[in-house]
Amino acid sequence: MLAFKKLSCTLNKYIYTACKRNISFYDSPFLVDHENTKIKFETSTSPEEWKYVERVLPPAVVPTPIPKNNYPSKWKPQGDNLKDRPYFIARTKNHMLPVYLCISQRGIRRITKIKNIQGDIWLLEKQLRDFIQPQDIRPIRSQVNEFAGYIRFHGDYVNAIKYWLMKRNV
Amino acid sequence: MGSKTVDKALTMLRTLPRVSLKNIRDNPGSKMTQKRGRGQHGGDYHGAGNKGSGQRQNYMRLGYETGNRPFYLRFGFEPYYERHHLRRQYPPVSLLQLQTMVDTDRIDISKPIDLTTICNTGLYRIFPDQHQFGINLTDEGADTFQAKVNIEVQWASELVVAAVERAGGVITTAYYDMHSLQCMINPTKFFERGIPIPRRMIPPTDAAEYYADPSKRGYLADPEKVSEERLVLSQKYGYNLPVIEKDPDYEMLTERKDPRQIFFGLNPGWVVNLKDKVILKPLDEELLQYYNS
Amino acid sequence: MLSNILPRLRSYSNYLKQFSTVVTTDGDTKIEPRILQYPPKYQKPRQVWLENLDTIDEKKLSLLDLHPNIFAVNPRIDVIHQNVRWQSLYRYVSYAHTKVRSEVRGGGRKPWPQKGLFCRARHGSIRSPLFKGGGVIHGPRSPTPHFYMLPFHTRILGLTSTLSIKLSQDDLHVVNDLEIPTDEPQFIEELVKSRNWGPSVLFINEVDIMPRNITVATDLIKHFNLMPVYGLNVYSMLKHDTLVLTRTAVDVIESKLLTHLHRTNTFNVMKKYKVDQV
Numbered sequence: 021m022l023a024f025k026k027l028s029c030t031l032n033k034y035i036y037t038a039c040k041r042n043i044s045f046y047d048s049p050f051l052v053d054h055e056n057t058k059i060k061f062e063t064s065t066s067p068e069e070w071k072y073v074e075r076v077l078p079p080a081v082v083p084t085p086i087p088k089n090n091y092p093s094k095w096k097p098q099g100d101n102l103k104d105r106p107y108f109i110a111r112t113k114n115h116m117l118p119v120y121l122c123i124s125q126r127g128i129r130r131i132t133k134i135k136n137i138q139g140d141i142w143l144l145e146k147q148l149r150d151f152i153q154p155q156d157i158r159p160i161r162s163q164v165n166e167f168a169g170y171i172r173f174h175g176d177y178v179n180a181i182k183y184w185l186m187k188r189n190v
Numbered sequence: 191m192g193s194k195t196v197d198k199a200l201t202m203l204r205t206l207p208r209v210s211l212k213n214i215r216d217n218p219g220s221k222m223t224q225k226r227g228r229g230q231h232g233g234d235y236h237g238a239g240n241k242g243s244g245q246r247q248n249y250m251r252l253g254y255e256t257g258n259r260p261f262y263l264r265f266g267f268e269p270y271y272e273r274h275h276l277r278r279q280y281p282p283v284s285l286l287q288l289q290t291m292v293d294t295d296r297i298d299i300s301k302p303i304d305l306t307t308i309c310n311t312g313l314y315r316i317f318p319d320q321h322q323f324g325i326n327l328t329d330e331g332a333d334t335f336q337a338k339v340n341i342e343v344q345w346a347s348e349l350v351v352a353a354v355e356r357a358g359g360v361i362t363t364a365y366y367d368m369h370s371l372q373c374m375i376n377p378t379k380f381f382e383r384g385i386p387i388p389r390r391m392i393p394p395t396d397a398a399e400y401y402a403d404p405s406k407r408g409y410l411a412d413p414e415k416v417s418e419e420r421l422v423l424s425q426k427y428g429y430n431l432p433v434i435e436k437d438p439d440y441e442m443l444t445e446r447k448d449p450r451q452i453f454f455g456l457n458p459g460w461v462v463n464l465k466d467k468v469i470l471k472p473l474d475e476e477l478l479q480y481y482n483s
Numbered sequence: 484m485l486s487n488i489l490p491r492l493r494s495y496s497n498y499l500k501q502f503s504t505v506v507t508t509d510g511d512t513k514i515e516p517r518i519l520q521y522p523p524k525y526q527k528p529r530q531v532w533l534e535n536l537d538t539i540d541e542k543k544l545s546l547l548d549l550h551p552n553i554f555a556v557n558p559r560i561d562v563i564h565q566n567v568r569w570q571s572l573y574r575y576v577s578y579a580h581t582k583v584r585s586e587v588r589g590g591g592r593k594p595w596p597q598k599g600l601f602c603r604a605r606h607g608s609i610r611s612p613l614f615k616g617g618g619v620i621h622g623p624r625s626p627t628p629h630f631y632m633l634p635f636h637t638r639i640l641g642l643t644s645t646l647s648i649k650l651s652q653d654d655l656h657v658v659n660d661l662e663i664p665t666d667e668p669q670f671i672e673e674l675v676k677s678r679n680w681g682p683s684v685l686f687i688n689e690v691d692i693m694p695r696n697i698t699v700a701t702d703l704i705k706h707f708n709l710m711p712v713y714g715l716n717v718y719s720m721l722k723h724d725t726l727v728l729t730r731t732a733v734d735v736i737e738s739k740l741l742t743h744l745h746r747t748n749t750f751n752v753m754k755k756y757k758v759d760q761v
Contacts, residue, residue, distance in 0.1 A: 059474050061471060061472050073381075076306055078378065082747055093286055093289040110524075138526065167557070215560070
């Protein structure tokens with residue numbers, strides 16, 4: 021019995037010291053500089069091993085995509101020689117088309133927003149509306165903000181607009 | 191942002207007075223002023239209603255339903271939450287997203303892909319402290335997946351495995367414990383802490399079965415049985431199994447991590463010094479034994 | 484509003500033509516043209532003269548290209564206002580302090596009994612907010628910081644908008660370096676006056692150590708200020724009428740801002756300022 025009690029006492033002591041609760045500033049000791057460490061270590065400056073470290077570190081900037089022959093995902097890079105076009109839709113920094121679906125809080129209102137439009141925005145709006153209109157009997161309502169460079173269409177036409185823009189190599 | 195309108199605006203500014211600290215303001219209507227119940231028109235009840243706990247500033251507690259048993263006390267037993275804090279979550283990445291990342295050169299397929307590579311693109315985030323244990327590769331885009339990759343995820347269904355192997359790649363499922371995940375998702379932050387790379391822990395009992403299963407391409411499974419399963423899957427889904435041994439990228443495709451390793455090429459126990467570009471390795475026998483076990 | 488400005492535009496364009504100067508360049512030194520990172524696909528790059536600071540009369544050394552995503556951005560006056568407000572407020576601590584009813588001296592005792600005195604209302608202390616000399620309810624409590632962080636991209640847009648406005652209003656000048664021949668303040672004053680550079684000028688160098696002559700010359704003149712590139716901010720750019728950048732400073736500004744516009748991850752930048760969000 022005595023032996024059992026002793027064991028439980030020591031156990032309690034270990035449990036108590038293992039997890040310290042309610043630690044305050046006065047309990048925690050100051051940092052001590054251990055100059056003479058007993059642990060032996062070697063430093064390695066081999067470039068082969070450092071390559072593995074660099075592989076693991078993230079790139080700072082989004083890389084520019086290298087042109088390829090085919091793209092299995094339906095992504096297409098932006099075409100070149102677009103300076104003659106009446107309007108221009110700048111890609112996002114991730115090289116994607118800036119066409120977004122804005123859904124209201126209860127999911128009732130769905131609006132398609134096309135951003136980053138430069139040039140003749142009214143022409144683009146008319147062309148897009150002519151393309152989307154056959155999908156609905158009611159006239160499709162739109163908003164053009166020339167200063168901010170965006171167009172908003174009432175309804176979910178994201179995929180249709182992306183298809184139309186990709187076809188024109190924008 | 192239209193260049194025509196931008197040019198218009200900037201040309202207009204050439205004739206307008208110099209923009210200075212005195213003639214700038216917020217867009218009209220962007221700031222809403224707080225309406226307080228004070229003064230001639232806000233007076234009477236001052237925005238506090240009539241009588242009751244509202245006007246007397248003695249509010250009822252949240253959830254109180256004026257006497258009847260409140261909703262939050264009606265149900266004493268909610269079994270669907272049992273062990274919810276122990277359930278592991280695997281936020282999804284679809285094969286279509288993976289293919290898009292490959293097409294836009296966000297991921298380098300000439301090297302093995304793992305959780306660190308995908309988190310480093312910035313397009314995917316993992317929160318290990320919220321019981322998220324890694325990537326769940328989903329089958330959206332399985333039909334058009336063509337990238338030959340050596341990918342290591344944490345969860346993959348059979349169709350996904352078939353899609354990756356049909357394209358000539360290799361897929362492995364591996365388990366990482368929470369501490370290893372914290373190191374993996376933000377390696378720069380981890381190296382800056384100056385602590386040695388930890389050992390990866392073995393999966394818990396309920397996950398061990400999954401990661402030892404060759405049909406799930408688990409990292410603890412027998413490699414021979416895995417190659418058997420590759421053949422079985424190719425016959426099930428009806429595609430010609432590409433022969434990896436004759437592939438010029440054979441070395442890259444068969445590059446695998448040790449079950450105790452977190453990063454490729456960096457062993458547990460090493461300390462990486464980013465500033466001096468140096469790796470510190472322990473020479474103590476006890477430490478070497480511990481880290482190599 | 485536009486109909487009011489457009490006729491003015493037409494009349495001003497003729498007026499401005501009188502001020503154009505064409506100066507021959509020295510054919511001795513060859514100045515390399517600028518190569519733009521992330522070449523623009525639709526907008527034309529803006530051009531600016533590379534001038535010198537050696538002589539009082541300006542010499543146009545060459546034409547430099549400037550990236551339109553930084554120097555020809557939509558001039559967002561509201562974003563500039565938000566930046567200026569943020570710059571003034573985030574460091575501001577209000578030391579105004581009023582005493583609450585518990586802090587005002589006195590007022591511990593009930594002044595008169597609850598009932599019985601039919602002429603007086605019931606009160607618990609003479610320092611309640613109802614009383615003259617009593618505590619203030621929701622008054623200022625010192626010290627109150629007004630720290631807040633403007634979103635990362637709003638701050639970048641503020642910088643790019645201000646640079647675009649400065650360039651469009653002819654208040655941006657690019658200079659090869661900040662070396663001047665003498666340390667006399669008269670030289671710099673005459674230079675600025677003859678070139679119509681506006682009463683206040685902000686010189687921006689890429690390094691914080693500036694050439695000796697210009698530091699001595701502008702030391703006592705309060706409206707000519709020297710600043711390294713890392714100190715560039717919207718408030719200073721608007722406070723000073725003219726902005727003078729060195730060529731290397733332009734390179735540094737462009738490369739830094741373009742790197743921020745094309746970053747892989749932006750969530751890490753504002754992470755330390757987020758309190759309860761993930």
